[in-house]
Amino acid sequence: MFIPLVIQHRHVHLSKKDLRQLFGDEKSLEIESELEHKGQYLYRETVNVEGKTGVIESVRILGPSRSSTQVELSITDAFAIGLNAPTRQSGDLSRAATCKLIGPAGSVRATSSVIVPARHLHCSDRVAKKLRLKNHHVVTLRHAEKSDVVLSHVFVRVHPTFALELHLTSDEAAHHWLHSGDLFELC
Amino acid sequence: MFIPLVIQHRHVHLSKKDLRQLFGDEKSLEIESELEHKGQYLYRETVNVEGKTGVIESVRILGPSRSSTQVELSITDAFAIGLNAPTRQSGDLSRAATCKLIGPAGSVRATSSVIVPARHLHCSDRVAKKLRLKNHHVVTLRHAEKSDVVLSHVFVRVHPTFALELHLTSDEAAHHWLHSGDLFELC
Numbered sequence: 001m002f003i004p005l006v007i008q009h010r011h012v013h014l015s016k017k018d019l020r021q022l023f024g025d026e027k028s029l030e031i032e033s034e035l036e037h038k039g040q041y042l043y044r045e046t047v048n049v050e051g052k053t054g055v056i057e058s059v060r061i062l063g064p065s066r067s068s069t070q071v072e073l074s075i076t077d078a079f080a081i082g083l084n085a086p087t088r089q090s091g092d093l094s095r096a097a098t099c100k101l102i103g104p105a106g107s108v109r110a111t112s113s114v115i116v117p118a119r120h121l122h123c124s125d126r127v128a129k130k131l132r133l134k135n136h137h138v139v140t141l142r143h144a145e146k147s148d149v150v151l152s153h154v155f156v157r158v159h160p161t162f163a164l165e166l167h168l169t170s171d172e173a174a175h176h177w178l179h180s181g182d183l184f185e186l187c
Numbered sequence: 188m189f190i191p192l193v194i195q196h197r198h199v200h201l202s203k204k205d206l207r208q209l210f211g212d213e214k215s216l217e218i219e220s221e222l223e224h225k226g227q228y229l230y231r232e233t234v235n236v237e238g239k240t241g242v243i244e245s246v247r248i249l250g251p252s253r254s255s256t257q258v259e260l261s262i263t264d265a266f267a268i269g270l271n272a273p274t275r276q277s278g279d280l281s282r283a284a285t286c287k288l289i290g291p292a293g294s295v296r297a298t299s300s301v302i303v304p305a306r307h308l309h310c311s312d313r314v315a316k317k318l319r320l321k322n323h324h325v326v327t328l329r330h331a332e333k334s335d336v337v338l339s340h341v342f343v344r345v346h347p348t349f350a351l352e353l354h355l356t357s358d359e360a361a362h363h364w365l366h367s368g369d370l371f372e373l374c
Contacts, residue, residue, distance in 0.1 A: 007194070009361035032364070033333065042364055054266060058362050079241060080267035146220065170357045174196035175245050177219075177229055179367035 022103025036163035051081025122162035209290025223350035238268025
């Protein structure tokens with residue numbers, strides 16, 4: 001079974017509290033499109049992410065709200081605004097960097113929120129069973145056409161709502177010269 | 188006719204002189220894959236691009252050699268290493284930024300080499316005729332599915348060797364939440 005790559009753009013997940021502070025009201029946000037993962041979506045609105053030495057403007061927001069605000073950047077993005085963000089699995093904000101988020105209705109200091117997402121693949125329980133994968137497995141993938149492009153230490157995340165997708169940051173994609181839609185196989 | 192998006196990763200085109208200085212000999216470079224544009228290819232080897240305040244490591248090199256070295260970065264990339272690179276059409280290096288390129292055999296000061304590539308589409312003469320486009324036309328494109336994603340000021344580049352592709356930087360892709368393979372139409 002082939003696993004399609006989806007390059008992860010920089011993005012933000014917001015807590016309900018931070019969302020209200022940045023936009024005034026959840027209702028002031030509009031859903032632009034649904035993601036492949038069931039129940040997740042992309043808002044039309046954006047926030048500015050301010051670090052110690054710069055700002056990245058117009059960063060997209062994914063919904064729904066989470067318990068903690070999480071900002072996902074590439075290493076180059078983080079470096080560009082003076083943040084030393086650690087590479088982490090989503091949800092692990094230990095020693096994550098702190099930024100300021102700026103929205104139309106206000107700003108928040110998002111303490112321990114900024115990470116570089118570690119490369120990972122998503123799949124549903126059904127697909128995981130077919131691929132003999134379990135949640136939190138660490139696997140190695142090979143590009144279906146360029147056999148010398150091998151990605152080790154790919155973290156597996158299983159959830160009934162997940163589509164089968166390999167997620168890399170734009171830095172990793174640039175390094176290996178990969179594009180969304182490229183196909184990978186388990187080694 | 189639909190025009191597929193190919194997000195442009197940061198990359199370098201090298202002059203023969205700079206290539207020799209960085210790698211010792213052209214023969215020490217290996218072609219990894221051919222690009223869609225006939226006669227263009229991706230080398231396996233990489234260079235480091237050093238700006239005033241940082242370095243981006245392992246930047247891919249496209250061949251064949253050109254008369255002048257040209258480094259193409261996103262705005263965020265340029266900002267990350269302290270370069271104020273102007274947005275330019277490929278080949279227009281007026282007031283381009285200066286960087287240092289570092290290879291395994293040596294380094295070069297690449298004066299007026301660093302640009303942010305302006306968004307553009309490539310097409311062959313045959314396809315240009317069908318689309319009623321001419322070289323250096325400036326057009327507006329609409330996303331085939333998300334009709335509110337409209338890209339104005341897209342520069343047209345026609346050459347017999349070109350595949351039909353829309354090229355955007357990773358910053359533009361992140362802003363509009365686009366992926367390689369997304370389809371666009373002329374407005």
